[in-house]
Structure formats: structure tokens, C-alpha cells
Amino acid sequence: MRNVRLWKSGVGLLFDRRAEVGKPMIFRLSRPLDIDPAGRTLLDVEEIAQYVRNAAGALHAAGIGPGDRFAVYKDNHFDCLLLAAAGIRIGAVPVMLSGLLPHDSVRPLLQRVEPKLLVSSRRLLTGKGSDVNALSAFAERTLCLDGGLPGALDFADLYGSSDPVPAPRRDDELMMLTHTSGTTGIPKLIMYTPAKLQGQMARLECRHLPPITFRRGDTVAMSTPYVHARAFTWIYSVLTLSPGKVLLVADSDPQVVGPLFRQHRPTVIEGLPIDFARLEKLAEEREHNVFSSVRMFVGNFDAVRWSTIRTFLNASRHPFPLWREGYGQSETGGLGMTFITRRTANKRREEQAGPRTVGRPMPGFVQLKVVDPQTFEPVPNGRPGLVLARTKARCIGYYREPERWSEKVVGEWWNTGDIGIKTRSGSLKLLDREVNHTPGVSWLEQEDVLVDRLPVGHDVALLPVPDGPPVPVVATPDGRLDEERWARAVRGLPAFAEPVVIGFPDMPRTGTGKIIREELRRRFLSGAEHPGTGRWT
Template identity: 80%
Template structure:
């Protein structure tokens, strides 16, 4: 099995772009020695906050090897979100790069002031350690960790404010979250002949469960992507012909134009597209499935949360995606709970009593993979932990056959409607390069915020897109680049409210965001 990187790793002075498992293990050992030389010891917390690449995962593995606790922070987090998280964990070492170190917070604070020491991977920063000076030392002995000991911290998406830090133990991350994914379940898992392309925030727990599955199922080739630039992705895919692609919503959006080019065959060999972190619009799903020349390509969409791992899954065929426009719209089906691993129930938001099938309510999940808490925020954890059940904060409907359909997040839910469903329909009928977020308000119809390539909206296209849908307010039109998003592509609806709906209240409580 070979790993091909879209660019060299920041922790590898040799600049390799092709690795086998032995070379990857050697990189982890060398990096563990460098972290030890920087003063990191068993039980210490160290923060990884750098440009997204596969080496984020290897940095975490190196720290865990010597008994330290990595705190994984996305390099796409804004400075004013990173600083409170660093204050919370008080890291012994901050591992970062020059560009991020030079960014100042709104209060003028320097990033390096939040850690005892700073390691700059690309060097050239006064008072910061340089990786090149730390490599080449002895490899410290591995420090085993108990199944119930804290192993790693990662953060939530932060769509409603400062992200939460989730506490993972070996039992939860390795023993439970990764366990199902490591099973051989053709055709929805990797085969020995697959070429797998992965776009991920490599600081996320998803990257850890994914690498376990790769090392267990051993596809022939793995393409580790740190960029979604079509000019980089296209040539690499044409050369190596991926058969499975997993990506974030923001990656699929960036690559959608490449998939629509009739003369391009970058996606022609793909048998399975995998979407995680957030649901994709049907128009995008349709585009990628139609770009494949495989006889029976599928889109596998997972439903889950960082705190619980996977909760459900659905598979969309090319036939179903193309028929979607001809059918009556309906809530997005996210599949059934994984038998033997997950239980789901829908309850009344006020009494928490189960509601009948077909009636909306809060979705609760029970899984052995549920993590152990939010770091130094037990009150926020206790608000969502309901005994053995976990409050997802989603409003959903359970069908008679046990499938779950999602309507909205509780904070955005207006009874009798589904903004997610309506957004799907609108985007399906608007031209390419448009997106929309519906913002419910207590005293009127929801307010659509429409993002277009140039900040202008053709009213004829708009009337066609909303024909037959419930009443909406006049749309607020912005440029696509001005739609606020997380690093994974989720729309920051609270930020939209602050910018465009000053003083407007929510229809939901927002207790479980």
C-alpha cells in the first residue's frame, strides 16, 4: 500500500511525496523525538495548529507515542477562536507555522504567548524553536496509555461561537468509533484494488478513524489531498484514477466545475463518493455521480457528530439522484442506525418523552462511542448528555421502517416546515454557483440569504426556484465569497443573523447547539 501526497509534509525535511507504511512509521518516530527534544513529556498537553495536511495526524500520533496529549486545532480557525482554546488547555508546546504565528488577535495578542514554548515548522521566527534543530535525536521509548485515559482533544465546528474541545480516550476513539469502519463490508468499504482519495481536516477525529480503516483494509493506493484546487486535483486524479473519494462539502463545491467539464475524466473511475460533516445539495451529488463512468456509482453519506462518531448512513444511487427533480421534495433521509452499535429515538423537546413515528422531535442517540466530555466545560456537556443518551440538537422524524429524516437544527426549526428541505429545492433550481440559507424568525416567514457569484440575483430564476414552496421574505443577496462558513464548509447561520437580522430572535431555544 502506497500513500501519495498532494505536496510534501511540513514535518518531513526529505520532502517525500510517496510513503509506504514503514516510511510513515519512521516519520512518527522522528517527530516523537523532536517533540521530546522540545520538552514535551508524558501527560503534557501540546497544541497542533498548522496548515491542513496529513502530517497533522502524524504529529498527534508522535505525541501520543510519548504519552503526551495532542490538542488538535484547525489552521482555518480564526485567531479569536484559537486563543480562548489555547487559554483553556495551557499547552506545554504550540506546534504551528510562520503564517499563523504572524497573525494577531483582535486584542493584539501574539499566538506564542499562549504556550510555554513554540515550535515553528518552517522556521525563521525569533524566540520559536525550529523543527530542523530538533530532528535527529534519540527516539524516546513509547509510553502506553490506559483505555480510559485522556488521549486527545479535538474541537467542534464552532458554528455558534467558540468551539468546544472534545475529550477522546483510546476506548472511545479506537475501540468504538473506528471499530465499525474497519469491517470489510463491500461495496461500501475499501477493497484491495481501490485507489482512495481523501480530503479531510486532518486535525479532526474523523481522520483518526479513517486511517485505522485504511491500515486495516489496505487499499492499493491512497491519495492524501491537502488542496482542493482543480489545477492540482485534476492532473493527480487523471494520473492515479481514484475509485473512492471522500471530501468535505467545501471540497466538492470547489471541484464541481471540474466534474462538469465533459472533456475531463478526472472522476471517470470513481465507484463511490463519500460525503461527511454536512449534507450536500442534491445538485452537487447529481453532478459527481454523473461525472463517473462506472456502471453503478453511489454516493455514501454519513450522519453523525464529533462527540458520537457515526450514527447512520444512507446510499444514493445515480438513478435516485437524477430522479430527485421529478419527485415531490421531502426531508433528507439520513438512513437507519447501525445495528448493534447505535440506537436512535425521537422525543418531545419539552418532556423528552418518545413521540410517535412521523412526528417531529429532538433526535437522541445511544452509542458506546460517545466521548467522555468537553474539556473544562462540564456544564455544556451535561446539558446534552441525557443519561446514556446524547442530545444531537437535531429535529428529525422517524419513519415506520426505522429510518431517520432530518428537518433542521433545533435552534433553526420552525414547526411545520423544514428549512433544510427547502434549501435543497431552491439550490437545485438556481443556476450554478448559487447557495442559500433560510433564517427562520418568530414573527414572520423565514428570511432567505442568497449567495451568488457576483452578488446579483436574477428575479426570474428566484421565482422559479421558490415556486410551490411556503412563503418566504424578500431575499437578502450577497456575493458567494461573503457567505460565512466554517473550515469544513458549514454555513455560519449565527453570523448571518448578526450581519443581516439585527435584533431578530430565534424560533428554537438553542440549548443544544
């Protein structure tokens, strides 16, 4: 078996190169791919490579070629990534849009990129109350994955068309666009080149560092937005480090995940905070504990609540389970990493040990510094300030929004928009986003404490205002909050305004599960100002 540095392979040829290596690897899917006419849920690497070749043929038959932009807007699944790989294989530039984005966000993004082709489904193109042409009008042609849409090409008719000669992008050429979370309005579109995604972000993911990376005997489960760059760097690491079995989860519904995990016990699980929150009840089952074999849980995008971390680590029967939490941004890739043990998680509940530590910068890859938000001069260790990062993985810009990009670039440094504290040991403690920061307190920490003190199934968003106590928005399973429980939860904490109580499904979230605090402000605060400037959101 040949040892191939897969991070040097382009995304479009990645699965072909991995298939040539010959190491066996099985992929099990929570449901069939939307691009698979056979409806299979068990695949090997060569079969996935064939999907990419077939999809490349379909895209080419739809009129896509080198340099053309095409948008992928579909329900979440691994074939989002495969469609992107198929386009990149023939030199096109995929624009990856989450199927959870509302039409009000998708329209301006399509208008910005002017795609030659829109790849989507009947449900998303003809959603309730939508004009069938509302989105298709922004692309020259529309390719419908499940067919039956008047005026659109049918994917099944083109699937299996001859695969054209690969035309990979040069290292410095635009290769892919993905969008930011959109917590403060219309998402930004981030520009990735092969040099950034493969040469830096994926290269970092592919290092063999036991026990915090994959082992040959692992069963690895992934639940993520497959339109996000994180999915691309992750698949590089999976194909390089070769765990024996990979579980691809399209939907973190416990009714879907439970049976899959009972049949194939995972040893490593990665997911969004909202995914772990949805699966928390499953983790509390003792008779059919599907997390007993997990040695490592991996959280990304946002910090997972301490109560949730504790639940999963306690559910594992591994002697020393780890929770691996990454700190980073879509524009930069990973910036830091921290590890939480079962003992630390359980001890945290007793001690309430201050703001969350997000780890030290990746040695040799990343530098972090904390500066004064007004002067941008470095502040001493232990004092809060704006977090800046320097990394070779920083992307090349926001598509057709250079002014928003230049606002966040400080020479070789990237303004994260986070307020944090650097400790003497070099680790970073995160306080708040700058837009929500109030000197002398960390509202993120207070949210952690409140959620820790409330029952499972509750979440809290604190909305600070300049001239009064923050307003808590409390999401509960049934939309009701026990007054005595709330009184116990806030005991010993800073003063809060009367809580606004909503049902858990009514908490507005992005496609990556982040709470859309601006939407909460619009609903409940009548446009009240933020304590921070909001310049770097």
C-alpha cells in the same frame, strides 16, 4: 502476511504495526508534508511510520512528555494527524486546532488547555495585523515548523532527535482533544480516550463490508480537516482494509486536485460538502473527466446538496456508482448511514421527495429515538421531535466545560440537537437543527430545493425568525442574483423575505465548511431571535 486488528493499536504505534504486516500500500500527496525536509509526495507505510518516530523525537526534545498537553495549529495536511500520533506515542495529549480557525477562537482555546507546547507556522503565528506573541503567550514554548520565528524553537533543529521509548495512554486516559465546528461561537473541545476512538469509533470503521468499504484494488482519495477525529478513524480503516493507493488531498482547489486525479484515477472519494462544491465544475468537464472511474463518493460532516450529488454520480462511468452519506457528530462518531444511487439522485429533482433521509442506526452499535423537546417522552413514528442517540462511542466530555456537556447528556442518551422524524422502517429523516426549527416545515429541505433550482455555484442559507418569513442569504459566483431565476426557484415554496445576496467566498464557514448562520444573523438580522431554544447547539 499477518492479519492484524489495527483498531486495537494505539495511534502512536499504528503505522509501525501496519508496516509490520507487510502489505504494500502507496500514499500520494497533493503537496509535500510540512514536517518533511525532503519534500516528497510519494510515500509508503514504513516511511510514514518513520515520520511519526522523527516527530516524536522532535516533540520530546522540545520538552514534551507523558501527560503534557501540546497544541497543533497549522495549515491543513496529513501531517496534522502524524504530529498528533507522534505526541500520543510518547504519552502526550495533542490539542488539534484547525489552521482555518481565527485567532479570536484560538486564543480562548489555548487559554483553556494551557499547553506546554504550541506547534505552528510563521504564517499562522504572525498573521496580518497579529502580534507575534499573541498566541505564543498562551504556551510555555512554541515550536515553529518552518523556523525563523524569534523566541520559538525551530522544528528542523529538533527533527531527527532520538525517539524515546513509547508510552501509550491507558484505555480510560485522556488521549486527544479536537474541537467542534464553532457555528454558534467559540468551539468546544471534545475529550477522546483510546477506548472511545480506537475501541469503538475506529473498530466500526474497520469492518469489511463490500461494496461499501475499501477493496484491495481501490485508489482512495481523501480531502478532510486532518485535525478532526474523522481523519483518525478513517486512517484506521485505510490501514486495515489496505486499498492499493491512497491520495491525500490538502486543499480541494480544482487546480490542485485536477492534475492529481488525472494521473491517478480515484475509485473512492471522500470529502466535505464544501470540497465537492469546489470540485463541481471539474465534474462537469466531459473531455477530461477525472471522476469516470469512481464507484463510491463519501460525504461526511454535513449533507451535500442534491444538485452536487447528482453532478458527481452522473460524471461517473461506473455502472452502479454509490453516494455514501454518514450521519453523526464529533461527540458520538457515526450514528447512521444512507446510500444514494444515480437513479435516486436524478429522480429526486423531478419529485422533490421531502426531508432528507440520513439512514438507519448502525446495527449493534447505535440506537436512535425521537422525543418531545419539552417532556423528552418518545413520540410516535412519523411525528417530528428531538433526536437522541445511544452509542458506546460517545466521548467522555467537553474539556473544562462540564456544564455544556451535562446539558446534552440524558442518562445513556446523547441529545443531538437535531429535529427529525423516525419512519416505520426505522430510518431517520432530518428536518432542522432545533435552534432553527419551525413546526410544519423543514428549512433544510427548502434550501435543498432552492439550490437544486439555481445554477451551479449558488448556495442558500435560510434564516428563520419567529414572527415572519425566513430571510434567504444567497451566495452566487459574482455576488449578483438574476431576479427571474430567483422567482422561478421560489415558485411553489413557502413565502420568503427578500433575499440577501453575497459572493460565494463571502459566505462565512467553519473549518469543515459548515455555514456559520450566527454570523449571518449578526450581519443581516440585527440579532433577531431564533424560532427554537438553542439549548443543545
